[in-house]
Amino acid sequence: MDKLNWGIIGCGDVTEVKSGPAFNKVPNSSLVAVMRRDAAKAKDYAQRHGVPKWYDNAEQLIKDPEINAIYIATPPLQHEAYTLLALAAGKPVYVEKPMTLNAEAAARMKAAADKYNVKLSVAHYRRAQPMFLKVKQLLADHAIGDIRFVSLQMLQPPASNLIAASAVNWRLDPAVSGGGLFHDLAPHQLDLMIYFFGKVKQATGIAVNQACLYPADDLVTGQLLFENGVVFNGTWCFTVAPDNSRDVCEITGANGSISFPVFGSKVILRRDGQTEEFIFDLLPHVQQPMIEKVTNYFLGRGENPCSAADAIASMQVMDRFTGK
Known part of the structure; x- marks a missing residue:
């Protein structure tokens, strides 16, 4: 296999800009089919994005002989079932985050990939983004000395503009x-912590629904102890007031600190009484660097940028924080 012909299962809002167009922009990759249960919306997406084929049935897309790689971008409830179908058909899968509903389901997905010997990556x-690669490099360079602890705050009002739009807000179900919204946003943050600091030794948390605006918990707190001694x-x-919105992660070391928003574009390094800022351009398609790495992995030209085991680690943390 020297080129990937992708099929997307679930061509909703997340695929409009963040991911979908990128499949035609990375080398050795093209988007040839999309699927959505609403046939009219699948056809509309295909026509607007110049995609040759569209389906309203996932199994038909998976069985299409022209398609040799699958991107699953449905709500998490469908991730496991579609991943298992694609893996059984021998087609590598790139699946959206969170990997699925919980760590047990994620483990079943990994087991299927192992059973069929088919590649699986998580989004x-x-x-793969330059901003977070910079943070990882600063840590590797020991820029702030030995790491002591990490503090993260993600505070948003009920009408936050960070939450992806959708006709029906399934994220609250x-x-x-x-x-809930924790399961929509925290996978990004917790995965970065594991990417930066390695294996988790201990995880505890509290999850509550304070405002009762919807069925899901709206406040989650969590503490991690990494095997290397770093505390998070x-x-x-x-449900905070708009003026109290906050998106900040601060890594404190023996000789300084590194702070950044997980949904922003600036890294601030403080050490030796000096402050240095690193500003990054916003990416037109935020998944494009990752899709390029996944494409290379599926073609046997690189390592897996986020394995099932990597994603299971963050799913386990989320389950511990929320008491699952």
């Missing part, structure tokens, strides 16, 4: 999303 795409404290609250 924790911040791992735990049966579909796995939890995180707070996610989705």
Whole structure:
């Protein structure tokens, strides 16, 4: 196999700009088919994006002999079933985050990939973005000395503009999303922590529904102890006043600190009484660097940028924080 012909299952809002167009922009990759259960919307997406084929049935897309790689971008409830179908058909899968509803389901997906010997990657795409690669490099360079602890705050009002738009807000239905807005945003943040600091030794947390605006928890707090001794404290609250919105992660070391927003474009390094800022351009398609890495992996030209085992680690943390 020297080129990937992708099929997308679930061509909703996340695929409009963040991911979909990127499949035609990376080398050795093209988007040849999309699927959505609403046939009219699938056809409309295909026509607007110049995609040759569209389906309203996932199994038909998976069986299409022209398609040799599958991107699953449905709500998490469908991730496991579609991943298992694609893997059984021998087609590598790139699946959206969160990987699925919980760690048990994620483990079944990994087991299927192992059973069929078919490649599986998870869309924790911040791992491939220049901004977070810079943070990882600063840590590798020991820029702030030995790391002591990490503090993260994700505070948003109920009408946050960070939450992806959709006709029906399935993100607030735990049966579909796995939890709520925490399950939509925290996978990015927790995966980065694991990417930066390695294996988790201990995880504890609290999850509550304070405002009762919807069935899911709206406040989650969590604490991690990594095997290397780094301690993490995180707070996610989705019912604060707009003026109290906050998106900040601060890594404190023996000789300084590194701070950045997970949904922003600036890294601030403080050490020796000096402050240095690193500003990054916003990417037109935020998943493009990751899709390029996944494409190379599927073609046997690189390592897996985010394996099932990597994603299971963050799913386990989310389950511990929310008491699952």
